[in-house]
Amino acid sequence: MIEIHDKELLKKFPGWQVVALTERRIEMESLSSISHDDGPKIIAYLYELIPNKKWIFHLENDRFVAEIKEKYKYNRMYTSGCFDIFHFGHLNILAKSKELCDYLIVGVSTDELILREKGKLPVIPFEERMKVVQAIGLVDEVIPQMDKDKQRIVDTHRIDAISVGDDWKGRYPKVTCAMEYFPYTANVSSTILKQTLQLK
Numbered sequence: 001m002i003e004i005h006d007k008e009l010l011k012k013f014p015g016w017q018v019v020a021l022t023e024r025r026i027e028m029e030s031l032s033s034i035s036h037d038d039g040p041k042i043i044a045y046l047y048e049l050i051p052n053k054k055w056i057f058h059l060e061n062d063r064f065v066a067e068i069k070e071k072y073k074y075n076r077m078y079t080s081g082c083f084d085i086f087h088f089g090h091l092n093i094l095a096k097s098k099e100l101c102d103y104l105i106v107g108v109s110t111d112e113l114i115l116r117e118k119g120k121l122p123v124i125p126f127e128e129r130m131k132v133v134q135a136i137g138l139v140d141e142v143i144p145q146m147d148k149d150k151q152r153i154v155d156t157h158r159i160d161a162i163s164v165g166d167d168w169k170g171r172y173p174k175v176t177c178a179m180e181y182f183p184y185t186a187n188v189s190s191t192i193l194k195q196t197l198q199l200k
Contacts, residue, residue: 004021004026004050006018013045015032016030016064017029017031025067026064026066026067027064027065028063028064029062029063030063033062039064039091040137043057043066044135044136046066048137050068053068054068054069054071054099054102057099058095059095072101072102073100074100075102075103076157076158077100077104077105077161078106078154078162079094079097079104079162079163079164080107080153081093081109082114082129083108083129084114084123084124085123085124086132086133092182093165093182094133094139095138097180100161100163101161103141104138105140105141105142105143106133106142107143107145107153108129108143109122109145110126110145113145113148117148126144143157148173149173150172151174151175154177159177160177161177161179162178162179163180163181164179165181165182166181166183168181169181
């Protein structure tokens with residue numbers, strides 16, 4: 001049950017308006033493009049305010065929806081990435097992964113792995129990228145991704161399922177756990193942002 005008043009949300013996040021508020025669902029709408037970045041802050045606030053609940057979040061354009069669900073499809077789930085210049089696409093896959101599991105583990109690629117795989121270092125150093133992901137309320141545990149041995153992760157951390165973007169279908173390394181493929185978030189990626197910002 002969501003025990004929160006719309007006035008509390010508006011005071012905390014003045015750039016939003018509450019469209020609907022029930023015992024199990026909150027729907028909010030952004031009043032300006034500036035407040036779009038509040039998504040992670042709202043998520044963290046709801047987890048802090050109402051802990052030990054399975055939240056499902058949906059963020060699209062200027063609309064934010066949060067719902068409480070009771071049952072998880074998986075116990076322990078894993079996803080990974082470079083998370084260089086954190087953006088909405090990253091948040092989207094973390095939110096969708098957390099919808100399906102009780103405990104979400106996220107692997108952040110080390111600088112050395114990115115250099116080996118891409119031939120250049122990331123813009124944001126490893127320790128800082130780790131801290132950014134750790135700060136997201138959706139994530140239960142963050143670990144270094146030092147190689148591409150996914151089966152080792154599955155065995156070591158007792159993973160029930162791995163989540164990735166659907167652009168990995170047919171290309172992802174074989175593992176003994178279930179796989180969840182999420183639609184790729186269009187028009188946003190670290191590469192696009194770097195090109196726009198003229199970084200590396």
